[in-house]
Each structure stands twice: as structure tokens, then as C-alpha cells.
Amino acid sequence: MPPQEKHDHDTLKFPPDFLWGAATSAYQVEGNNLNADWEDFKSAGKACDEYHLYEKDFCLAKQLNHNAHRLSIEWSRIEPEQGKFDPEEIEHYVKMLKYLKSLKMTVFLTLWHFTLPKWVAKLGGWENRATIKYFEEFVKRVVPELAEYVDFWITLNEPGVYIYETYIRKEWPQLKKSFLGQIKTTLNLASAHKRIYKFLHQSFPAGKPIGIANNVLSFESYHKHSILEQAAVSLNDLAANHLFYFLTKGTHDFLGINYYFHVRFTTHGLVPKQVNLLQQTHDVSDLGWEIYPEGLFEVLTDLSDDIPIYITECGIASTNDDRRNRFLIAYLQEVFRAIRAGVNVRGFFYWSLIDNFEWHRGFDPRFGLIEVDYTTQERKIRPSALVYTDIIQHNGIPHSLLRFLGHTVDAEEVLEKRYKEIIKGK
Ligand code: GCO
Numbered sequence: 536m537p538p539q540e541k542h543d544h545d546t547l548k549f550p551p552d553f554l555w556g557a558a559t560s561a562y563q564v565e566g567n568n569l570n571a572d573w574e575d576f577k578s579a580g581k582a583c584d585e586y587h588l589y590e591k592d593f594c595l596a597k598q599l600n601h602n603a604h605r606l607s608i609e610w611s612r613i614e615p616e617q618g619k620f621d622p623e624e625i626e627h628y629v630k631m632l633k634y635l636k637s638l639k640m641t642v643f644l645t646l647w648h649f650t651l652p653k654w655v656a657k658l659g660g661w662e663n664r665a666t667i668k669y670f671e672e673f674v675k676r677v678v679p680e681l682a683e684y685v686d687f688w689i690t691l692n693e694p695g696v697y698i699y700e701t702y703i704r705k706e707w708p709q710l711k712k713s714f715l716g717q718i719k720t721t722l723n724l725a726s727a728h729k730r731i732y733k734f735l736h737q738s739f740p741a742g743k744p745i746g747i748a749n750n751v752l753s754f755e756s757y758h759k760h761s762i763l764e765q766a767a768v769s770l771n772d773l774a775a776n777h778l779f780y781f782l783t784k785g786t787h788d789f790l791g792i793n794y795y796f797h798v799r800f801t802t803h804g805l806v807p808k809q810v811n812l813l814q815q816t817h818d819v820s821d822l823g824w825e826i827y828p829e830g831l832f833e834v835l836t837d838l839s840d841d842i843p844i845y846i847t848e849c850g851i852a853s854t855n856d857d858r859r860n861r862f863l864i865a866y867l868q869e870v871f872r873a874i875r876a877g878v879n880v881r882g883f884f885y886w887s888l889i890d891n892f893e894w895h896r897g898f899d900p901r902f903g904l905i906e907v908d909y910t911t912q913e914r915k916i917r918p919s920a921l922v923y924t925d926i927i928q929h930n931g932i933p934h935s936l937l938r939f940l941g942h943t944v945d946a947e948e949v950l951e952k953r954y955k956e957i958i959k960g961k
Pocket of ligand 1: 563
């Protein structure tokens, strides 16, 4: 009997046609993106060489029962010099997406995921108003060739994170602390999204849904009675989770949500500050990010609207795969609760399918369902990938997994024999 029938009465069931997959981005996995601004800052080198190994990676996703995949194209490959488009690179992406479709995957394609061609960066990047036009020209050139193989468009990835890392923390190129830079970039990214939204709908009337992937955080005040702390929560929530949607109102067919962070505020004197209770109270990832599944429920109910929600990223950096097992079960349980509470969640993409280049932090953080050996480019399926497969097969969380919350997941015990064989590479 197929597993979904066997456990039906004993499973936290997700809606029919729920999309289950994983996400990546071009610069983080492809390798040799020599014309990208990040090359001169912190190069991803050969990364996971997915540029050449995409068939293998997509097949693994298929083997793991994913029915959807989120990925991006690299602008700097396609237009290495202003106005000079490389037809071979466009052809590469056509082949890649065609291949993904041949595996019957629903494709979410991100058009911009953080990196810029060097020539765009030299002209000021997103701070420069002209970049809206440059981006539009790139999109107009490339989209007609790819459209057939794309089911959902994501115009931009995490505008807020990009602005924070670039213009507030000065960690990413343009490496520039600038308030004006923040404002200009926010407005330019919002205009770019609106224009692309219009273009995609006008040019392809049978239009595929369009949205962005937005990083949303769960904010909380330490003292519930403190008005100052509550104000800090409201302001931050507004700026990080709602502002970009306000600026681009009416141009989202779905909400794409990336969830990683929980932030608590407390007051020191008159100024609310972020507190870090992690070490004492909570499990953390290898990056020190708090594991706080409840926050996913909170942001989902907060953002719930008429349009469908896709969780376009959610994942954990950990070399302790058992932690990833618990993460998946606990976070997906919160997604289930949100759906029960009436939130229209239609899909979940684990970040990431494979280990990859984590921006300024390099290759140490291990987010993958699949482990990558960066010297040999070998891929190895982690047991947690199969716990996720088990969930996908049931289209929900079987009780056999739920009982592991708060405990070590005994993958040997819980996974079916054929899964164990996959781990052993049979
Ligand atoms: C981001 C991106 C991804 C990251 C992932 C883990 O949030 O920065 O969308 O590129 O790798 O979120 O940090």
C-alpha cells in the first residue's frame, strides 16, 4: 500500500496540490560567475558547479519526491556587458528549465537574487535610478525565451535584506553605509518590481503568477506591558515585513515568504534594544540563529491576505542533521497550524536543496538537504532530506514523525527501508 494511504488518518494533512520543494540561487550554486559584482568582493569560485551538474541536482530533487523547485538566473552571465546579451547563456537557461519541466516540476524562477553584473554595480547598482531600466531591458530580452518553462515568477529576492546588508551593515557590495542609499534603493527596487509585473502580465496574458520573495521576521517584546518595546515591535514589523508590500500594492499575485528570524526587544533606559536570549533558552543553528518555529505561524497569520502564500525559503544551517530533522517537523507543524487557522499557504521550499555559498559567510554554513563535497563535487543525500520526503509522500506530517519533536529523530527507525537504501547510495 502506498504510504499516503497507510497513514491517512494519522497525519497532519496539507491541502491537496500543495507544492513541496527546495530553493537555490544562481550565484550561490552555479560557480564561475566571473562577471558578477560579488567576484571582486568575495568570490564563490566554482561553488557547487551546478552550472554543469544541474541534471544531477534536479534528478536528486525528483528522487526525493519534490514536485516544485525554486531557482534563479544570473543576470551577469546573460548580459556581461551593457546591451550585449550572450545567446549561449540564454540557451543554457532554456535547456536547464526545459530539463526541470521534463521532470514534471513546478518551476519558480527568481529574476534577481542579490548579484549584479559588474557594469551595473559600477554605475551605482540599485541606488542608481537607471538600473530600473537596465533590469527591465534584461528581463524583456530573456523572459520571452524562458516563459514557456516557468510557472511562477519571482521578480526580486528579499529587497529588505539586500538593503540592510549593503547600506546599513556594509557587508555586501556596494559596501556603503548610507541612509540615502537605503531610501533610493528601496524606491528603485519597488519601481522595478512594479514595471516587471506590468510587463509580464501585458506580454503574457495567460499570465503566470508573479510575486517577490520577502524576508519576514517575527518580532516580539520582552515585556508585554512596555509601550516602548511594543512601539519598537510595531515599527520594525512595519519596516521589515510590510513596507515593501505597501510600496508595491496591487502587484502581487502571491506572497513569497522567506522566514528565518525571531527578534525580541527590551528597554535599556528609553531605547528599545534587541535582546539575545538564545544561549540560555533556545536551540540555535550553526549561524547562531534562534530556532523559533512559532514565529512562522505568527508571520503567516499576520500577513494572511486574499492572495495565496508560498513559503519561498525556510531552512537551517547545521552540520547536525538531527537538528535539521527536528527543524523540518517543527516548522512544518506551524505551517499546518496556520493553514488550520485559515491562512492560504500553498507551498513550502526548504532552503536549500544543496549546501552552497552563503554570501559573506562563505561555504561553512551547511543548509543543504544534500551535502556537497566542494573538492570532488560529490553529492550525498542527508537523512533529513528523507524525513522531508516522508512528509511529502504523506502530503503532511505523519504522527510517527511528530513524536520526535523535542527528541532525537531516529531516522533508522522512522524511515522506510527504501529510504535507508537511498542514504547508503544503493
Ligand atoms: C537570503 C537569501 C539566501 C540565503 C538564505 C540563508 O536570505 O539571504 O535568499 O540567498 O542564502 O536565506 O541565509
